[in-house]
Amino acid sequence: MPVLFDHEKSTRHTFFHSFCYHPKTTFEGQYKNEDVVVTFRAHPITQIPWLVTAVVMLFAPMFFMYFIAGFFSIQVNLFLLLFYYLCVFGYCFVNFIQWLFNIGIITTERVIDVDYSNIINKEITSASNADIADVTVKTFGFLPTLFHMGNVEVQTAGTAMNIEFRFIPNPDQVVSIISQYAEIAENG
């Protein structure tokens, strides 16, 4: 008899909230007796490229303002600078909410994938634990191995859509949890 993952229901957050055990998260369409077991996002290390870009963008005006400052009045220069930093702020904010709301949820009833690819597209896919046919973990490359992250593919039976979680921390644990709940659903 396998020991179920959620035998102790303490809330625990790891990897900068990208892997949360029994979080106090609720979601739209949640059933009355459905408990959230784990939520996960992309590993924080995947956010490094846009963070580096943002830091470079923060200091870039020091160089280009030196060249263009003489062309315009003080008011225009100030406007350009304010607009530029607003764009940097917007860039950081969009990237942050893309990470925050691209979330995978494992509940006692199903697996849910919320995809927020850009500011106007949102896609929610869910698969009942009873419909899960196969769960695969793929870890490839130097960085995923080093930081213990990978892709998890959840294949469903019938016409239900397959679900893929990309670059998530602890992928083997996710597979183990999904498999456990799929087994319980199968055995009734």
Add this chain to the structure above:
Amino acid sequence: MDNILTFFDSVDVLSIFIKLFGIVLMLIYLVFAFILQRQVVNLKKTVQVGDKGFVNLIAQIHLGIAILIFWYAVLFL
């Protein structure tokens, strides 16, 4: 023709162009900031991420700053 040339001589065409450019740029950005703020509200309805309203606050600050810079473009450019 002479009237048009006299008009362009009397008015600084470049400053008008810069002002219009700034206003249009900020109007486009305002639309973006507004959509972003609405989308954050929608996403928070979809998933409660337990941020205690922090993300919503940031979206509103972002929209507020965009409005301020828009008014700066209207009044001072």
